[in-house]
Amino acid sequence: MGKMVLVFVLLSLVQVLAVDAVDRVKIWPMPKSVSHGHGSLYMNKDFELKTEGTKYNDASGILKDGFSRLLHVLQVAHVVDGNSSAADTSLLLQGLHVLVFSPDDELQYGIDESYKLSVPASGKPVFAHLEAQTVYGALHGLETFSQLCQFNFTTSVIEVPMVPWTVIDQPRFSYRGLLIDTSRHYLPLPVIKNVIDSMAFAKLNVMHWHIVDTQSFPLEIPSFPKLWDGAYSISERYTFADAAEIVSYAQRRGINVLAEIDVPGHALSWGIGYPSLWPSKECQQPLDVSNEFTFKVIDGILSDFSKVFKFRFIHLGGDEVDTSCWRVTPHVRKWLTKHRMNESQAYQYFVLRAQNIALSHGYELVNWEETFNNFGNKLSRKTVVHNWLGGGVAKLVVEAGLRCIVSNQDKWYLDHLDTTWQQFYMNEPLTNITNPEQQKLVIGGEVCMWGEHIDESDIEQTIWPRAAAAAERLWTSYNKLAKDPRQVTGRLAHFRCLLNQRGVAAAPLAGPGRVAPEEPGSCYSQ
Numbered sequence: 160m161g162k163m164v165l166v167f168v169l170l171s172l173v174q175v176l177a178v179d180a181v182d183r184v185k186i187w188p189m190p191k192s193v194s195h196g197h198g199s200l201y202m203n204k205d206f207e208l209k210t211e212g213t214k215y216n217d218a219s220g221i222l223k224d225g226f227s228r229l230l231h232v233l234q235v236a237h238v239v240d241g242n243s244s245a246a247d248t249s250l251l252l253q254g255l256h257v258l259v260f261s262p263d264d265e266l267q268y269g270i271d272e273s274y275k276l277s278v279p280a281s282g283k284p285v286f287a288h289l290e291a292q293t294v295y296g297a298l299h300g301l302e303t304f305s306q307l308c309q310f311n312f313t314t315s316v317i318e319v320p321m322v323p324w325t326v327i328d329q330p331r332f333s334y335r336g337l338l339i340d341t342s343r344h345y346l347p348l349p350v351i352k353n354v355i356d357s358m359a360f361a362k363l364n365v366m367h368w369h370i371v372d373t374q375s376f377p378l379e380i381p382s383f384p385k386l387w388d389g390a391y392s393i394s395e396r397y398t399f400a401d402a403a404e405i406v407s408y409a410q411r412r413g414i415n416v417l418a419e420i421d422v423p424g425h426a427l428s429w430g431i432g433y434p435s436l437w438p439s440k441e442c443q444q445p446l447d448v449s450n451e452f453t454f455k456v457i458d459g460i461l462s463d464f465s466k467v468f469k470f471r472f473i474h475l476g477g478d479e480v481d482t483s484c485w486r487v488t489p490h491v492r493k494w495l496t497k498h499r500m501n502e503s504q505a506y507q508y509f510v511l512r513a514q515n516i517a518l519s520h521g522y523e524l525v526n527w528e529e530t531f532n533n534f535g536n537k538l539s540r541k542t543v544v545h546n547w548l549g550g551g552v553a554k555l556v557v558e559a560g561l562r563c564i565v566s567n568q569d570k571w572y573l574d575h576l577d578t579t580w581q582q583f584y585m586n587e588p589l590t591n592i593t594n595p596e597q598q599k600l601v602i603g604g605e606v607c608m609w610g611e612h613i614d615e616s617d618i619e620q621t622i623w624p625r626a627a628a629a630a631e632r633l634w635t636s637y638n639k640l641a642k643d644p645r646q647v648t649g650r651l652a653h654f655r656c657l658l659n660q661r662g663v664a665a666a667p668l669a670g671p672g673r674v675a676p677e678e679p680g681s682c683y684s685q
Contacts, residue, residue: 188627201319208222214259215264217294225412232661237310268472271329276288300328302360336603339369341377342374346614346618351405354622357619366414370397380463389432417470418474419525420464424477436450457513473523480529510526518539518541523543527545528548535556553601557592557594562600566604571606571607573672579671583626584631584647585632624658651668
């Protein structure tokens with residue numbers, strides 16, 4: 160009996176230690192595999208990047224810039240002015256040795272984002288080691304390394320506690336997105352860049368740019384220069400060079416930009432500069448299906464886009480199309496009769512013709528789910544269906560052999576302030592999809608920051624920390640995800656406070672989205 164009690168006590172102790180070990184790891188999102196010890200190292204004030212043996216020459220400076228950002232985020236919260244040279248040299252972390260095995264730094268869907276990070280407990284000299292197939296995997300490793308470090312208030316230097324560390328990591332899904340909407344409210348370039356920076360902290364890798372909509376057309380289109388007459392004002396605009404800058408800024412952080420032009424609905428603003436795109440002045444959307452000029456404009460936009468937006472996919476919208484304007488406008492109704500189409504057939508005709516234009520420019524396609532719900536068997540096989548209306552659609556999409564992105568509005572719409580971070584965390588993209596081949600067709604998911612009620616004054620606290628909850632769902636291996644969100648509350652609170660320390664206005668966890676602190680207290684308890 161005594162042995163049984165002893166075994167039970169030992170098993171309980173092992174469980175407690177395992178829970179404690181997990182609780183002590185503060186990395187977000189949780190890596191695929193992580194182990195650590197109980198020692199500490201201190202970063203040398205001349206902490207250096209070493210790349211001997213790498214196959215990546217970093218001619219574009221992506222790795223060098225990533226290392227500079229690493230040093231910045233480690234030093235931004237406090238003045239690091241301690242004398243690290245006074246420490247035992249065997250406990251002084253001299254730098255980071257990075258090996259990248261691919262010489263190519265083209266960023267594209269499906270690239271290898273894996274990495275292996277190790278930080279020894281001692282050595283002469285002591286270097287951390289980071290290996291990755293691509294430079295973009297290495298950037299993820301740098302972010303993880305930054306989360307292992309902390310400021311030591313006694314010595315005023317950066318400390319790496321709990322060494323030795325070994326982290327082996329790769330994402331569960333290749334598409335981990337965040338939508339921003341610059342039509343409902345214009346977002347200045349620095350705001351968009353700040354969003355991109357914060358996405359990299361959470362290992363999100365696609366910024367879906369919903370550029371234009373009914374309300375405004377803020378982007379310069381060189382082929383049709385009057386389109387941005389639909390901007391709110393002359394100053395609330397993006398030049399084509401601005402768009403190129405956003406794409407480049409994101410790419411250097413491992414983030415693709417998915418550009419969207421939503422057609423044929425959500426397009427009233429197009430007609431400010433080119434009124435013939437409207438069915439009539441009284442009935443201004445959807446775009447005029449009967450006018451060849453409509454498709455000439457779409458072709459011009461996508462031709463211009465192909466020079467800047469290098470992501471494999473283009474988003475063509477296709478949602479919430481009210482075709483009544485086509486029915487009540489005499490010349491459109493006449494065209495429908497001539498071509499023996501009803502309104503729903505004309506909607507299909509428009510979407511498929513826009514798809515063919517995009518294909519001619521080398522893009523694969525993303526469309527909102529209404530296109531699949533209405534004529535899924537007619538869509539190009541290069542279509543990714545973007546689910547948003549609710550659950551169950553992803554299963555139908557992959558059963559039809561098409562790819563899918565999950566953004567069901569009841570769980571992953573950030574403008575729904577009553578949706579809690581716990582609901583964001585527990586939203587599983589593969590719900591009821593059990594066939595392994597069909598599971599592969601779900602390329603990932605996306606949280607959507609629709610802009611009706613956000614601008615630069617409140618975008619960050621509306622996105623964070625709830626987007627981070629979804630980011631872990633999309634990055635972390637399924638078997639490592641918490642089955643109860645209460646298990647990750649402390650770690651997510653830690654990540655939220657880390658965002659705050661890095662200058663990101665992430666809101667408290669307690670309560671719904673964009674909530675203010677309830678009372679005085681520690682960041683970690685809110």
